[in-house]
Amino acid sequence: MADAPPVVEVRGLTTTFGKGQAAFSVHENLDLTVRRGEILSLVGGSGTGKTVLLRHLLGLTVPTRGSVTVLGRPATQLGGEGASARVGMLFQQGALFSAFSVLDNIAFALRELGTLPEGVITDAALVKLRMVGLQAEHATRMPADLSGGMVKRVALARALIMDPPLLLLDEPTAGLDPSSSDEFCTLLRELHAALGLTVIMVTHDLDTLYALSTRVAVLAERRVLVSGTPQEVAAFEHPFIEHFFLGERGRRAMAQPGAASPKEA
Numbered sequence: 001m002a003d004a005p006p007v008v009e010v011r012g013l014t015t016t017f018g019k020g021q022a023a024f025s026v027h028e029n030l031d032l033t034v035r036r037g038e039i040l041s042l043v044g045g046s047g048t049g050k051t052v053l054l055r056h057l058l059g060l061t062v063p064t065r066g067s068v069t070v071l072g073r074p075a076t077q078l079g080g081e082g083a084s085a086r087v088g089m090l091f092q093q094g095a096l097f098s099a100f101s102v103l104d105n106i107a108f109a110l111r112e113l114g115t116l117p118e119g120v121i122t123d124a125a126l127v128k129l130r131m132v133g134l135q136a137e138h139a140t141r142m143p144a145d146l147s148g149g150m151v152k153r154v155a156l157a158r159a160l161i162m163d164p165p166l167l168l169l170d171e172p173t174a175g176l177d178p179s180s181s182d183e184f185c186t187l188l189r190e191l192h193a194a195l196g197l198t199v200i201m202v203t204h205d206l207d208t209l210y211a212l213s214t215r216v217a218v219l220a221e222r223r224v225l226v227s228g229t230p231q232e233v234a235a236f237e238h239p240f241i242e243h244f245f246l247g248e249r250g251r252r253a254m255a256q257p258g259a260a261s262p263k264e265a
């Protein structure tokens with residue numbers, strides 16, 4: 001994977017919000033490279049700029065200094081029609097359109113193109129519905145009638161409708177019970193392998209981190225403090241890392257039989 005081409009290249013990224021006395025920097029000279037096929041987990045304390053970094057990758061936040069390149073182009077040029085064909089995003093709560101059926105949620109970006117016949121759009125959405133482990137009978141349901149696990153699956157199908165090579169996940173298992181969370185991790189792992197995806201996810205959940213990550217990057221002190229396998233990162237001396245990986249919760253997750261070593265993931 002070290003030889004795989006870079007999908008994301010962040011160089012010298014500085015993100016400053018506010019003006020004058022109130023100005024503060026979330027990132028300062030942050031560097032990060034993510035290569036094809038990686039599943040990178042971004043971890044860090046509250047307010048360290050994980051979500052802002054995802055927004056940079058989506059081209060929604062503009063760097064104050066430095067550059068964010070996604071699939072060879074500045075992320076800020078991702079906008080418009082091609083965006084969801086390049087980067088898929090799974091938002092934390094699923095963020096489905098409540099007035100749209102499951103199928104219409106999944107088909108949204110394809111329909112927005114305005115170039116495809118309805119039959120093609122429906123077929124493509126049904127393929128994605130099955131890909132995430134749902135059945136055709138779920139297509140007409142409304143988001144309010146879905147379980148938390150089903151909402152995540154529909155949101156994932158929607159993120160993948162345009163077959164983007166890069167998938168961003170914001171807390172993919174937040175709010176799920178342990179067994180739904182395990183099932184969703186299994187699905188993500190299968191789709192990552194089957195579709196050859198590159199995945200970047202923000203997670204606070206150590207079980208999810210160990211189940212999926214090929215690499216972990218820790219955001220602290222306004223930059224990527226350390227990145228490596230979960231085991232390498234856990235060995236780095238820093239108060240956040242000790243709290244996150246070596247607290248009681250961390251030891252429990254690390255001891256789980258399903259805790260993938262990065263080479264197996």
Ligand SMILES: Nc1ncnc2c1ncn2[C@@H]1O[C@H](COP(=O)(O)OP(=O)(O)OP(=O)(O)O)[C@@H](O)[C@H]1O
Pocket residue numbers: 017018026044045046047048049050051052053
């Ligand atoms: N548009 C904005 N304008 C001003 N400040 C912002 C803006 N977006 C984010 N921030 C600030 O930037 C900092 C980083 O926010 P961010 O949401 O990226 O943190 P995070 O690492 O995702 O935290 P958490 O784990 O709590 O979700 C916070 O202090 C936040 O208030």
